[in-house]
Amino acid sequence: MEFLSPLHPRLVHFPIALSLVGAFFILAGWILSTRPRSSPASAERWQSYGRLSLVLGWLGVLAAVVSGLIDQSRAPDTVEVRQVINQHIGAGLALLVVLGLAIYWPIKNKTLMSDPKQRGLYFALLVLAAALVLLEAWLGGKLVYHLGVGVQ
Numbered sequence: 001m002e003f004l005s006p007l008h009p010r011l012v013h014f015p016i017a018l019s020l021v022g023a024f025f026i027l028a029g030w031i032l033s034t035r036p037r038s039s040p041a042s043a044e045r046w047q048s049y050g051r052l053s054l055v056l057g058w059l060g061v062l063a064a065v066v067s068g069l070i071d072q073s074r075a076p077d078t079v080e081v082r083q084v085i086n087q088h089i090g091a092g093l094a095l096l097v098v099l100g101l102a103i104y105w106p107i108k109n110k111t112l113m114s115d116p117k118q119r120g121l122y123f124a125l126l127v128l129a130a131a132l133v134l135l136e137a138w139l140g141g142k143l144v145y146h147l148g149v150g151v152q
Contacts, residue, residue, distance in 0.1 A: 012140060019061070019129060051106065
């Protein structure tokens with residue numbers, strides 16, 4: 001199983017892509033639903049694909065967080081590395097919570113997209129999720145490319 005080590009870098013790319021694509025698809029579905037010549041089925045399909053992408057992204061983030069917690073023991077034990085790793089872990093846990101809310105909210109509230117106030121809050125939540133994904137990717141890149149974590 002040595003060929004799988006370290007596992008974390010192999011798992012992070014799918015959650016990044018799926019989370020961003022999911023947020024984009026949900027937004028695209030809502031935009032389509034506001035167009036007069038667009039079919040409601042088409043808009044709903046985009047939103048369904050977006051919700052599925054968010055669920056798969058959340059599962060990927062969960063796997064990435066667990067593998068990252070395991071792989072962190074291989075990181076150099078310096079103050080700078082430890083500080084960035086702690087920020088990376090904090091952002092990863094926050095992303096799990098935010099994506100979980102983005103998945104749960106439409107399930108709990110079927111009229112979410114028809115209420116302008118709730119829809120705005122939901123889109124803000126999706127923007128927060130996207131920002132956390134980008135922060136996570138940046139912190140991971142900083143660990144690898146600036147601090148040499150995981151580079152042999």
